[in-house]
Amino acid sequence: xxxxxxxxxxxxxxxxxxxxxxxAFYALLSLGLAIIFGxxxxxxxxxxxxYMLGAFAAVLALKYFGVNYWAALLLGxxxxxxxxxxxxxxxxxxxxGEDHLYGLLLTFGLALIVEGSxxxxxxxxxxxxxxxxxxxxxYNLGFMFLPVYRAWVIVVALIVCLATWFMIERTRLGSYLRxxxxxxxLMQAFGINVPLLITLTYGFGAALAAFAGVxxxxxxxxxxxxxxxxxIVVFAVVVIGGMGSIMGxxxxxxxxxxxxxxxxxxxxxxxxxxxxxxxxLVLLVRPAGLFxxxx
Amino acid sequence: MSNLHVPNVEQLxxxxxxxxxxxxxxxxxxxxxxxxxxxxxLLGRNGSGRSTTLRALMNMVGRRTGSxxxxxxxxxxxxxxxxxxLGVGYCPEERGIFASLTVEENLLLPPLVRSDGMSLDxxxxxxxxxxERRFSQGTRLSGGEQQMLAMAxxxxxxxxxxxxxxxxxxxxxxxxxxxxxxLIKLKNKGLTIVLVEQNxxxxxxxxxxHYLMDHGQIVEEISAAELDAKQGLLQSCLGV
Numbered sequence: 001x002x003x004x005x006x007x008x009x010x011x012x013x014x015x016x017x018x019x020x021x022x023x024a025f026y027a028l029l030s031l032g033l034a035i036i037f038g039x040x041x042x043x044x045x046x047x048x049x050x051y052m053l054g055a056f057a058a059v060l061a062l063k064y065f066g067v068n069y070w071a072a073l074l075l076g077x078x079x080x081x082x083x084x085x086x087x088x089x090x091x092x093x094x095x096x097g098e099d100h101l102y103g104l105l106l107t108f109g110l111a112l113i114v115e116g117s118x119x120x121x122x123x124x125x126x127x128x129x130x131x132x133x134x135x136x137x138x139y140n141l142g143f144m145f146l147p148v149y150r151a152w153v154i155v156v157a158l159i160v161c162l163a164t165w166f167m168i169e170r171t172r173l174g175s176y177l178r179x180x181x182x183x184x185x186l187m188q189a190f191g192i193n194v195p196l197l198i199t200l201t202y203g204f205g206a207a208l209a210a211f212a213g214v215x216x217x218x219x220x221x222x223x224x225x226x227x228x229x230x231x232i233v234v235f236a237v238v239v240i241g242g243m244g245s246i247m248g249x250x251x252x253x254x255x256x257x258x259x260x261x262x263x264x265x266x267x268x269x270x271x272x273x274x275x276x277x278x279x280x281l282v283l284l285v286r287p288a289g290l291f292x293x294x295x
Numbered sequence: 296m297s298n299l300h301v302p303n304v305e306q307l308x309x310x311x312x313x314x315x316x317x318x319x320x321x322x323x324x325x326x327x328x329x330x331x332x333x334x335x336x337l338l339g340r341n342g343s344g345r346s347t348t349l350r351a352l353m354n355m356v357g358r359r360t361g362s363x364x365x366x367x368x369x370x371x372x373x374x375x376x377x378x379x380x381l382g383v384g385y386c387p388e389e390r391g392i393f394a395s396l397t398v399e400e401n402l403l404l405p406p407l408v409r410s411d412g413m414s415l416d417x418x419x420x421x422x423x424x425x426x427e428r429r430f431s432q433g434t435r436l437s438g439g440e441q442q443m444l445a446m447a448x449x450x451x452x453x454x455x456x457x458x459x460x461x462x463x464x465x466x467x468x469x470x471x472x473x474x475x476x477x478l479i480k481l482k483n484k485g486l487t488i489v490l491v492e493q494n495x496x497x498x499x500x501x502x503x504x505h506y507l508m509d510h511g512q513i514v515e516e517i518s519a520a521e522l523d524a525k526q527g528l529l530q531s532c533l534g535v
Contacts, residue, residue: 172403175396179404182393183391188354191377191452192405193374
């Protein structure tokens with residue numbers, strides 16, 4: 001067996017693959033956070049809860065209505081996206097223009113309420129979601145076994161991330177979003193309905209989180225706190241990538257997943273902290289983040 | 296096109312306009328009117344309320360009272376994003392070029408508000424520099440080019456009432472001349488223009504009338520024909 005630095009190649013590649021899958025989730029989640037922060041200037045602490053709601057939407061829709069995985073992949077983001085739009089319209093809009101802290105506290109409070117209610121309703125151990133038939137099994141790559149579902153997660157997360165990037169950086173709607181991020185008042189003076197743009201943007205960010213949640217349901221245990229645990233790392237990813245940078249969020253998300261994977265092989269004890277170590281180093285050298293613009 | 300030149304159609308009528316930023320009362324009862332096809336200026340010192348008047352017309356200040364009729368529609372109480380759709384184009388003092396957009400994206404950003412705007416080709420014809428630099432980042436242009444871009448952006452939308460705030464500020468004389476030519480062209484096309492201007496020598500030969508502002512009020516209305524007779528007043532108010 002081929003060895004790399006005293007580690008069997010198969011083990012290393014296996015961990016890299018696991019890392020890449022985690023990275024795909026980091027990328028999807030930090031992308032949504034970055035988009036929301038860009039236009040709303042709000043640090044969306046409810047993002048983890050929105051991810052969890054996506055996963056639970058899949059579980060509950062299957063249990064009570066027999067909705068399959070593929071439909072859940074559309075339905076979950078749709079429901080959570082609409083919920084997000086209502087939250088923006090009736091709660092966040094009231095504190096628009098206030099200090100960042102209010103948005104942070106409001107979304108954090110919402111997350112606690114939702115997570116607390118779900119613990120009460122479904123218990124802390126949560127539920128499991130069956131692997132969809134079409135994505136069972138795996139490929140034998142010779143040096144390792146690649147489960148089909150994991151490959152699917154990486155591919156679909158990448159497609160969604162790149163499509164989102166394309167929409168924001170290369171389309172007319174995206175130019176509204178970028179311009180609205182810079183100067184919303186002038187956008188209004190051009191006749192663009194900025195409040196509507198903000199509502200849609202928050203809904204889209206929440207929908208992205210829910211999409212990640214549905215994607216996670218078959219491989220991670222679906223619990224009320226699944227999002228809260230993940231969100232801390234995702235915040236670190238956003239800080240490393242640079243607040244509000246779209247490509248930064250995607251690339252950093254994937255990279256941090258890989259770094260965690262590598263760390264698991266060489267020094268497993270540090271695997272859960274390595275992202276924060278990177279964050280500290282980046283903040284020391286480039287306070288605006290790797291892809292952020294210097295303020 | 297023909298009805299654009301019908302005289303005495305009021306494009307803009309402002310009656311007793313007051314505006315407030317939070318607690319501070321900044322416009323104190325503005326009255327003015329602009330007929331279709333006219334070019335008028337708001338003259339005055341820095342801080343006399345000229346830019347604020349334009350911002351108040353666009354509903355970009357805190358609170359407004361009084362009446363603002365644009366193309367016959369009352370707009371006090373109208374949401375900010377609906378006002379441009381009445382055919383108003385606003386060019387802010389700081390130009391408002393977006394750094395995250397290319398020149399062409401900046402140009403295409405404002406939605407069309409009327410059907411008879413200039414096409415992209417006509418605009419590039421009028422401002423050849425913008426064509427050459429259409430893929431550059433908007434804020435990498437020179438000050439003059441950015442000003443051209445800020446003007447071109449609202450010409451494409453078909454707006455027929457232009458509110459232009461200090462478009463010559465800080466620009467080289469050759470570019471100021473170019474802007475004067477552009478304004479004459481627009482006026483000949485029948486557009487209505489409200490110009491906030493510091494550069495009196497630029498504004499004087501272009502304008503049909505001038506409103507002189509001080510302390511958030513209009514203190515005098517001067518027609519082009521009266522300019523010579525009222526030099527004294529102008530000098531004392533503008534410090535020119």
